[in-house]
Amino acid sequence: MCSVIKLWLLTGGALLFAANPALRVCADPNNLPFSDRQEQGFENRLATLMASDLGMSVEYTWFPQRGSFFRKTVGAGQCDVVMGVPAGMKAGVIATEPYYRSTYVFVTRQDRNLGLHSLNDARLRKLSIGVQVLGDSDRSSPPAQALIERGIVRNLVAFNIFGNLNEADPAADLIHAVENGQVDVAVAWGPMAGYFAKSAKVPLEVTAIDYDSSQAVPLVFDIAIGVRKADLKLRDQLNGELGRRKAEIDILLKNYGIPRTSDPGER
Amino acid sequence: MIGMNRGWMVAALAFCGCMMYAQKTTASLTVPGALPNIQMVSPAANGEWTMPAGDYGNTRYSPLDKINTQNVQNLRVVANASTGIPHGHEGQPLVVNNTLYIVTPFPNNLIALDITKPGFPQKWIFHPNPDNRAVGIACCDVVNRGASFADGKIIFNTLDAQTFAVDANTGKKIWATAVGDIKVGETTTMAPIVVKNMVYTGISGGELGIRGRLVALDLKSGRIAWKAYSTGPDSEVLIGPDFKPFYAKDRGKDLGVSTWTPGQWKMGGGSVWGWVSYDPELNLLYYGTGNPGVWNADMRPGSNKWSITIWARDPATGAARWAYQVVDHDAWDYDEIMENILIDMPWQGRMRKLLLHPGRTGFMFVMDRETGEVLSAEKFGPVNWASSYNLKTGEANVDLSKRTHFGQYAQHICPSSTGGKDFIPSAFSPRTGILYIPAHNTCMDYEGTAVNYIAGTPYLGASVRMYPGPGGYQGELVAWDVANAKRLWSVKDADLPVYSGVLATGGDLVFYGTMEGWFRAVDAHTGKVLWEFKTASGIVGDPITFSGPDGKQYVAIYSGVGGWMGAVAFPDVSTSDPYAALGVPGTMKKIKDVTQPGDLLYVFSY
Numbered sequence: 001m002c003s004v005i006k007l008w009l010l011t012g013g014a015l016l017f018a019a020n021p022a023l024r025v026c027a028d029p030n031n032l033p034f035s036d037r038q039e040q041g042f043e044n045r046l047a048t049l050m051a052s053d054l055g056m057s058v059e060y061t062w063f064p065q066r067g068s069f070f071r072k073t074v075g076a077g078q079c080d081v082v083m084g085v086p087a088g089m090k091a092g093v094i095a096t097e098p099y100y101r102s103t104y105v106f107v108t109r110q111d112r113n114l115g116l117h118s119l120n121d122a123r124l125r126k127l128s129i130g131v132q133v134l135g136d137s138d139r140s141s142p143p144a145q146a147l148i149e150r151g152i153v154r155n156l157v158a159f160n161i162f163g164n165l166n167e168a169d170p171a172a173d174l175i176h177a178v179e180n181g182q183v184d185v186a187v188a189w190g191p192m193a194g195y196f197a198k199s200a201k202v203p204l205e206v207t208a209i210d211y212d213s214s215q216a217v218p219l220v221f222d223i224a225i226g227v228r229k230a231d232l233k234l235r236d237q238l239n240g241e242l243g244r245r246k247a248e249i250d251i252l253l254k255n256y257g258i259p260r261t262s263d264p265g266e267r
Numbered sequence: 268m269i270g271m272n273r274g275w276m277v278a279a280l281a282f283c284g285c286m287m288y289a290q291k292t293t294a295s296l297t298v299p300g301a302l303p304n305i306q307m308v309s310p311a312a313n314g315e316w317t318m319p320a321g322d323y324g325n326t327r328y329s330p331l332d333k334i335n336t337q338n339v340q341n342l343r344v345v346a347n348a349s350t351g352i353p354h355g356h357e358g359q360p361l362v363v364n365n366t367l368y369i370v371t372p373f374p375n376n377l378i379a380l381d382i383t384k385p386g387f388p389q390k391w392i393f394h395p396n397p398d399n400r401a402v403g404i405a406c407c408d409v410v411n412r413g414a415s416f417a418d419g420k421i422i423f424n425t426l427d428a429q430t431f432a433v434d435a436n437t438g439k440k441i442w443a444t445a446v447g448d449i450k451v452g453e454t455t456t457m458a459p460i461v462v463k464n465m466v467y468t469g470i471s472g473g474e475l476g477i478r479g480r481l482v483a484l485d486l487k488s489g490r491i492a493w494k495a496y497s498t499g500p501d502s503e504v505l506i507g508p509d510f511k512p513f514y515a516k517d518r519g520k521d522l523g524v525s526t527w528t529p530g531q532w533k534m535g536g537g538s539v540w541g542w543v544s545y546d547p548e549l550n551l552l553y554y555g556t557g558n559p560g561v562w563n564a565d566m567r568p569g570s571n572k573w574s575i576t577i578w579a580r581d582p583a584t585g586a587a588r589w590a591y592q593v594v595d596h597d598a599w600d601y602d603e604i605m606e607n608i609l610i611d612m613p614w615q616g617r618m619r620k621l622l623l624h625p626g627r628t629g630f631m632f633v634m635d636r637e638t639g640e641v642l643s644a645e646k647f648g649p650v651n652w653a654s655s656y657n658l659k660t661g662e663a664n665v666d667l668s669k670r671t672h673f674g675q676y677a678q679h680i681c682p683s684s685t686g687g688k689d690f691i692p693s694a695f696s697p698r699t700g701i702l703y704i705p706a707h708n709t710c711m712d713y714e715g716t717a718v719n720y721i722a723g724t725p726y727l728g729a730s731v732r733m734y735p736g737p738g739g740y741q742g743e744l745v746a747w748d749v750a751n752a753k754r755l756w757s758v759k760d761a762d763l764p765v766y767s768g769v770l771a772t773g774g775d776l777v778f779y780g781t782m783e784g785w786f787r788a789v790d791a792h793t794g795k796v797l798w799e800f801k802t803a804s805g806i807v808g809d810p811i812t813f814s815g816p817d818g819k820q821y822v823a824i825y826s827g828v829g830g831w832m833g834a835v836a837f838p839d840v841s842t843s844d845p846y847a848a849l850g851v852p853g854t855m856k857k858i859k860d861v862t863q864p865g866d867l868l869y870v871f872s873y
Contacts, residue, residue, distance in 0.1 A: 031722060065721055065722050066452070066722060069721065084720070085720050086719075088718045128529075142726065148566055153565070153566065153568055154529075158531045160451075161721065162451075162721075164450060164451050166450045171723070171724075189723070189724040
């Protein structure tokens with residue numbers, strides 16, 4: 001932003017400003033590994049990369065990604081993009097081609113040697129299992145639902161997906177609960193689990209949930225950039241850049257510990 | 268005279284014992300022209316309007332009769348005011364000491380108007396400047412449901428979970444107290460009430476998995492005196508030795524913990540965002556709690572106490588006297604934070620202390636407010652999720668095919684999650700014995716599949732699709748004969764729900780508004796529309812009436828569409844997406860064609 005303003009002063013210019021617009025990004029100010037206000041998340045890095053390729057600066061609107069996030073941000077014209085959405089999501093945005101596919105995972109302490117990899121593992125009927133839940137809106141977390149459908153209910157321990165915004169990394173309590181033994185296992189979304197497991201105080205094991213073709217609830221999701229609905233041109237430009245920058249993006253995701261999968265996913 | 272009477276009442280409340288109070292004021296609890304033996308529990312709003320429902324019994328009845336069935340056609344606009352905030356204007360203004368007070372939607376400004384001067388000019392405006400992060404967290408528009416007056420103070424809430432006391436004369440802040448924390452998703456939208464030296468308010472935000480509670484604050488200092496949680500151990504729900512629920516299903520130790528899977532009560536919902544009523548003689552507060560946390564009912568086997576529960580509590584200590592869980596293990600989002608109307612009247616041959624609760628469930632509950640016994644539960648509109656209530660056990664006879672399960676398709680559930688009615692309050696006239704219920708008629712299909720994304724995590728959203736219920740109408744004002752537990756007549760609205768509160772008067776008029784913006788007076792006996800006026804925007808507020816310094820009677824109403832259902836009128840909500848706004852646009856297709864957001868107060872007289 002700073003350099004844009006300097007250039008503006010030097011050139012006196014409306015022309016330059018029009019030629020060098022901002023990529024307006026709506027993002028959560030406190031939701032690592034995805035984004036934060038210090039721009040340390042992988043989605044922040046990706047936004048910078050995409051914007052510079054398009055000859056743009058990045059301009060953020062910070063908004064907690066909860067409640068009416070999509071309606072009040074990209075839906076209200078506050079920004080052009082949200083850097084991560086499921087590729088199959090239709091409400092409020094158009095999605096680019098996906099830039100990664102991840103999965104829900106098991107997170108356990110290595111010293112427990114549980115080696116969990118299937119939701120059909122009989123031990124899941126006894127272990128205490130941490131899952132994230134979404135308040136009382138009409139929503140369900142996919143692994144919680146998949147477990148409920150197997151009759152595994154009473155040993156689920158619920159963690160609020162929104163956490164407490166007073167704390168850093170509000171959603172990380174689920175992973176901390178595995179570290180400190182409050183639960184035996186967490187079933188969590190891969191990017192979040194992979195990132196927080198890397199910095200855990202005790203060694204943690206992160207294992208993708210086995211693909212099960214009879215499983216009705218999707219556990220694998222393609223993630224794309226969500227573009228405001230009218231802007232097909234921007235979507236097409238971003239698709240081009242995502243393809244061109246695939247190698248760098250793969251390294252970026254690896255550096256953040258994001259588990260990837262080639263299992264069939266939800267589009 | 269009116270002012271003197273009121274002063275005497277307040278003094279009596281403050282300094283006399285309750286029995287003495289009841290004896291001394293018995294005469295004033297029988298309103299002129301009341302049916303035999305129908306008595307109010309506290310003096311009706313006779314000139315001023317000092318608390319949300321006008322009186323502690325939540326009747327929304329005023330004996331004022333200068334505007335009546337003979338002259339109502341002469342009503343005209345005598346004053347109006349813009350709040351400058353085009354969002355849902357729920358709730359109602361107050362009128363005290365020749366001043367009219369408006370609490371606006373977020374940012375919850377308090378505006379004082381001088382009613383002694385033509386056009387009601389503004390005296391002052393107070394800006395509480397709440398934290399704007401509350402806007403993203405509130406589920407359903409940025410509404411506020413009004414204020415209370417007591418001890419020279421106007422008491423109201425801001426969306427960011429603070430309660431404010433502002434000097435009613437000067438507009439200066441006296442105290443402000445954080446009653447919740449927006450960073451964990453807690454907001455406040457309800458109107459507080461004041462009893463003796465205490466303020467009562469509640470926490471909303473069930474959509475984000477909060478733990479609901481009623482909070483009592485000291486009127487002088489704003490200090491929190493106690494909190495009564497809606498879930499958790501008895502010690503935090505304030506259940507002690509005085510707790511005597513009527514039904515066996517509501518008895519047991521720490522049910523607020525044991526009726527949940529481990530730990531889930533900590534985000535168990537049970538928000539408190541509706542209306543609180545008070546019986547001075549029994550010295551009990553009454554209110555209802557919202558739906559349980561984690562919508563997915565399959566994840567919370569058990570009755571999930573104390574969600575969807577009607578409470579009676581001691582106002583001094585918060586100690587629970589009785590509780591009745593209206594819906595065990597909710598699967599429909601049937602909040603029961605509705606108004607509880609307190610009235611003494613004959614019931615099946617003998618005088619009873621009644622609590623009337625027209626429910627989100629579509630059932631009209633008549634309860635004994637001393638014991639918590641359900642005396643009657645009859646449908647007041649189209650209902651099929653349950654066939655009836657078993658009055659011996661207090662349980663609903665549920666149609667299991669209408670119970671929602673994630674991933675399964677459940678079709679034609681009536682009413683939809685918006686209920687047979689929402690929080691919008693009814694009115695009761697002691698002159699007719701009729702409860703006037705603002706009702707909805709919507710049904711829903713439920714299927715949990717749609718992919719969505721929050722906090723960086725993909726999740727499954729339920730597809731809740733709502734649509735008009737049977738009969739070719741969407742809203743109606745229902746006249747309910749309380750003594751005989753049956754519908755008498757209704758005024759139907761074809762295209763939109765009735766989402767306005769109701770006012771009944773000694774002039775045998777019933778006032779209410781439509782979402783299209785019509786403000787109406789109907790005959791309290793027959794429902795005949797006697798007068799109507801088209802306001803600028805849809806009406807989701809509650810009418811009040813008062814006497815001016817000129818001796819004339821006035822009627823006031825907000826005009827500004829919004830709220831959960833009304834938000835569909837906003838430009839950023841699409842009526843073509845049947846799954847937006849928790850599924851309500853399917854019932855609100857016409858709203859953008861008939862009204863736009865507004866921000867007005869209208870005052871009528873003759």
